[in-house]
Amino acid sequence: MNTQLLENFLRVAEFGSINRAAKEIGVTQPALSRALVELERDIGRPLLIRRRRGVALTNAGQLLADRAPELLQHTAAIREELSDEPATQVVIGMPTPVRDHVTVPLINEMRAAAPKTKLRIFEGFNIYIKDLLNQGVLDIAIVPEKLVSVADFEQIPIACEPIILFRKLGLPQPDDEAGLEEATRYPMAMPGRPNAVRTILEDALKAARLPAPDVVLEPENMEIAHTLVRSGCVDQCAAVGRVFDNPQQAGMWISTLGGLELRWMLAINRHRSHMIGLRKTRSLIEKVVSRAISEQRWAGARQI
Template identity: 25%
Template sequence: MATPAVDCRAAALDIIMRTGEPCRREAAINLRQLRYFVRIAEVGNITKAAEELNVAQPALGLQIRQLEQELQTGLLVRHSRGVVLTEAGKLLLERARRLLQDVDDIRRDVLALSDVDQEVLSLGLTPSIMLQIGPDMLLDAKNMIPTVSLSLVEELSYGLVLSLERGEVNYAFAYGVDQARPGVERRPILEEELLFIRPATDAVIPETTTLAEALTHELVQAGERDMVQQLLRTAAEKFSLSPRILYEAQSIPAMRTLVVRGAAASFMPYGTAVEELRTGKLVMQRITDVPLRRTLYLIKPTNAPAFKQQDAIDSFLESVVQRLLESLGALARRVGT
């Protein structure tokens, strides 16, 4: 008797949880696609999800389209206000959440067995901090906390807070964390001065400028949810000025490239453009009359359980702060205790 035909469109989702379906091929689904899909489903908007994930919107959309192609079914219905899940999308969301949690549990449990005292420290960093001291942190961790596996997660500050609340990171260094955020314990670390970044030219550019003069330039900035743009608009409003934001980009490399090419200037933290500043491709100016400053916090979940190697981890986190202060120099000052 012939084997009944199997509807691959309906069965494709089951490949995530089990194998052996007599379909033509297995779906090449990866964990990144599932994480992206879950975040889009949670916020209901691809643009917002791209901002929180620090991923360019076209790249995020491509990942979802590839996921839909592999599963041979639509997962999202796009409309002017965002997206809604199809029935297949609802099923995928439920199972993807379980699968991602299982993967995290597997990783933690396997690492715990690989060494008697092995622990996993997931630490969130903003892109500017990662660019400044990320590699150094990994080297320091190998020496200072050899029995702890360090995993660095790079996101914008508001994305790091969300990752902390979802239990995806143990600690994070994030800027401008709301004091009233429930379930999040914060400790102020340092106050950092933002810079006006311009393309290098043959002309001599002064080391300082005023906010009004800087705002005469066309700008490229991150989205409206980004802290730098919020600080800039707040400062400009005090003088009845308006930033001329010609480009908005969620990709930091894209922002830097536009400035290097001379298409725009930008208000940025030092770390965002550190390599281009060191090599002379970009020039920085400090704002003298209305300095733009932001506060860095070390955050963790309220009532988080202590690590077995907590003292060593605390020492390592303090070394991160010291490295960052050394990197920023006169652009930062320590706050808190």
């Protein structure tokens, strides 16, 4: 049985559409249709029910979809033992804030360790990465905890960062470890939900029976929020990813907030976890993250 045909079949089963699967695989729709007919001929039974809008699995097709990932995983393990340089493509999603200390080092590591593996990298805000994962575009991504379903994505914790309160210098300085109530003391700038930090903060305030933060400005990202606080347009914001040596450098008072943390997870598409290149990529991401934290290039983060 041709393992590439099985890979293609699983993509069609995942998307419920030959056209959509062909686009993601990078082949034409007629070529993929011919490949599926070849697989059905090899199996000896129909696997798909062609409909006007997409396809559905026959009983035989569902059985193959259930069993094929395990077969492919065993095949991939054998290939991995025979070759350290699989010729494949891995599609990765990375949040913009980790570009310098994770994304760029990862690319260098992949080019050195697996030069035949082609990387396709999408970078953006967490909600953008979430949409790409749910659409089946990405094989693997770094995302905040609880952003995507554990039923569809294997999730491995890799790092966490403290949530930090930034307050303009003209206001009273909070303690180095500010209590949750400090987030309710002055108006805030924070991206709108489902921003991960805002969700964590609002959930914690609700659990502590404190009022919700007075969010008067909703900038697109935290860089803008920092600028608004520093310039005095708004009193404070809460964020991760920016740790300064002193308030003068930041232009703001800086405190950790209520012991809150944002946990970063490695989300892996369960349908493709058998792929050799994907397994290699996972290992290298974990290595790069560990090194960035130990060398303190991912400021404030700790490994989990």
